[in-house]
Amino acid sequence: MKKRILAAAAMLLCLPLGACEGKNQPARELTVFNLCEYMDPKAIEMFTLETGITIKYEEALTAEDMYTKYKAGGIDYDLLCTCDYMVRRLIAEGEVQPVDFSSFEYGKNIGQRYWDYATAYDPGNKYSLPYFWGTVGILYDTTKVHGPIDSWDVLFNGEYSGEIIMQNSMMDTYIVALKYLGYSLNTTDEAEIRAAQDLLVAQKPDVSAYLVDEARDEVVAGNATMAVVYSGEAYLGREYNPNLDYVIPKEGTELWIDSWLVTKNCKDPDAAKQFLDFLCREDVAQMNFEYIYYSTPNEAVLNGLSDEERADEALAPDPDSCQNSEICLQSDAATTELLNELWKELRGN
Amino acid sequence: MDRNRKQRQLLALPYVLWSIAFTVIPLLVIIRYAVTDKDGHFSVSNLLAFSTPVNAKAFLISLEIALICTVICVLLAYPLVMVVRRLRISRMTFMLFFLIMPMWMNFILRMLALQMILSNNGILNMIVTGLGFQPLALANTKAAVIIGVVYDYLPFMMLPIFNTISDIGEDVLEAASDLGASPLSVFFRVILPMSLPGLKSGITIVFVPSMTSFVIADILGGGKIQLIGNIIEQEFTRSTNWNLGSGLSAALMLFMLVGMSFTIKDDILPSHPVKDEEGEKKEAPGGEGISRRAVL
Numbered sequence: 001m002k003k004r005i006l007a008a009a010a011m012l013l014c015l016p017l018g019a020c021e022g023k024n025q026p027a028r029e030l031t032v033f034n035l036c037e038y039m040d041p042k043a044i045e046m047f048t049l050e051t052g053i054t055i056k057y058e059e060a061l062t063a064e065d066m067y068t069k070y071k072a073g074g075i076d077y078d079l080l081c082t083c084d085y086m087v088r089r090l091i092a093e094g095e096v097q098p099v100d101f102s103s104f105e106y107g108k109n110i111g112q113r114y115w116d117y118a119t120a121y122d123p124g125n126k127y128s129l130p131y132f133w134g135t136v137g138i139l140y141d142t143t144k145v146h147g148p149i150d151s152w153d154v155l156f157n158g159e160y161s162g163e164i165i166m167q168n169s170m171m172d173t174y175i176v177a178l179k180y181l182g183y184s185l186n187t188t189d190e191a192e193i194r195a196a197q198d199l200l201v202a203q204k205p206d207v208s209a210y211l212v213d214e215a216r217d218e219v220v221a222g223n224a225t226m227a228v229v230y231s232g233e234a235y236l237g238r239e240y241n242p243n244l245d246y247v248i249p250k251e252g253t254e255l256w257i258d259s260w261l262v263t264k265n266c267k268d269p270d271a272a273k274q275f276l277d278f279l280c281r282e283d284v285a286q287m288n289f290e291y292i293y294y295s296t297p298n299e300a301v302l303n304g305l306s307d308e309e310r311a312d313e314a315l316a317p318d319p320d321s322c323q324n325s326e327i328c329l330q331s332d333a334a335t336t337e338l339l340n341e342l343w344k345e346l347r348g349n
Numbered sequence: 350m351d352r353n354r355k356q357r358q359l360l361a362l363p364y365v366l367w368s369i370a371f372t373v374i375p376l377l378v379i380i381r382y383a384v385t386d387k388d389g390h391f392s393v394s395n396l397l398a399f400s401t402p403v404n405a406k407a408f409l410i411s412l413e414i415a416l417i418c419t420v421i422c423v424l425l426a427y428p429l430v431m432v433v434r435r436l437r438i439s440r441m442t443f444m445l446f447f448l449i450m451p452m453w454m455n456f457i458l459r460m461l462a463l464q465m466i467l468s469n470n471g472i473l474n475m476i477v478t479g480l481g482f483q484p485l486a487l488a489n490t491k492a493a494v495i496i497g498v499v500y501d502y503l504p505f506m507m508l509p510i511f512n513t514i515s516d517i518g519e520d521v522l523e524a525a526s527d528l529g530a531s532p533l534s535v536f537f538r539v540i541l542p543m544s545l546p547g548l549k550s551g552i553t554i555v556f557v558p559s560m561t562s563f564v565i566a567d568i569l570g571g572g573k574i575q576l577i578g579n580i581i582e583q584e585f586t587r588s589t590n591w592n593l594g595s596g597l598s599a600a601l602m603l604f605m606l607v608g609m610s611f612t613i614k615d616d617i618l619p620s621h622p623v624k625d626e627e628g629e630k631k632e633a634p635g636g637e638g639i640s641r642r643a644v645l
Contacts (some may be wrong), residue, residue, distance in 0.1 A: 179639070337588075340587070343583075
């Protein structure tokens, strides 16, 4: 989902630059654990310059990797940035501490809408601060489609047989079918899941390929007409090929949010809150937005966008287009096992 | 002499430690996982899972692809070797270097490059349509996977065969011709039988890995071709069912052990051991030892 390997090494090189400030104050330090390539390195330098608090910065490739490393307990992390269902899991396991976000100076920059979305995995918004978010939708080549694309239907009605790229990842494939059938993507009803399976099996001959990272590139290169992709990928795709467009189908889709958490063993909760507040500040949020180009929940940044950017569903989806969408919370073990089995069947079909 | 032998055996110690740490122990861990269920109780259900329809189908496709690829590699390797062996030494070195050079590049990178070449709007189709033919629909098919496997493993087939054939003296071939054998029968009655050890190790080195590969199928098959390797990978990474993954791996290993027993036997015990003065067994020409040396 968020594979940003390349800049990881570059970022590590930048770290020592900001590390020798604030000699007179007692040395304060935060250990921050973020997803790869998920913050402008300049923001970290800036924070240390302004506050004298040193940041030890670490990155993980996936939320699962982060969880494993955090749980291993070798390093005492103070702050974590991870994805929605992992936030829910960490809260349930008592690994994080509550934070009063209303005390934040810049907390108001995060729009109410995103706090509301976040209640799906953090009821009452007690623990997590939304950082970036996005959707799953259809990236398509406007020169190759006939008629408007606004529904998952185009993936299943056979009209674009052989021109479709689906995601080669279990959940990202099933959510499409579940939403198209009008079910919740968090369903645990076996009949609904099997209906989605039948739909996907019937669709397979029409699918050109199941890909992950290359899904976007295949549409950019003109090898496929449309692909199911994450909104961040779609935005980048349009940078390469202006004929592409991204749509959130009207049946709804998966909505994902990455959030910040303060760990239960955080050595300096005040410094941690100071850092989170800093991330909400307009100039810092702007910097990170320009570095990452995922949808930001920061309204101060959103207000500064051009009209064209605001109209871009890959960058700033409006509330209406997200109306039927849900956050994927990862179902119980039995459902996951069923999905794993069906996914193998689908791939082997 | 006995002490000498002991000392020499001592030299193998680093390798013995290495294989205990990275072959024997992991293998035991795999087997332990394979014969237990998630709660740690003894169970053979993970081994038997090999025969469920989904797994059996993936296994048969893997077998089919591995067999086709091995046959294609053999058919490509022999003519190539016959040409290369006639070259002067300097050219021969260059040709071998040329064959091995692609292996210096990262494997994933080569597969991604091949993916672009084979894609619908790729270089291959540009050439094909440029010549006035219909574009080929190779991308994301079994054929693309086969091309990828053959491309990747051809050197491993070619080098052992080359090693055995280059050991055949020119006088032997001349003698065959002088006695009236046509070029074809020289090949089939002299060269082919004499190169069998190389052919066998080539088959082992090509067939086994292509049977278990999953990356090529993911990249060139567009996720539409599911091999047994893909299933095992999924059990370990996404489904985190290590017991089932290990069970399938163990069953697959067992199958290959049985299937490959004829070549493995030949590699360990040369069919015609030659005794030298010290009474040591000499490796039959072109055993795996030689081919490995050439590859490295």
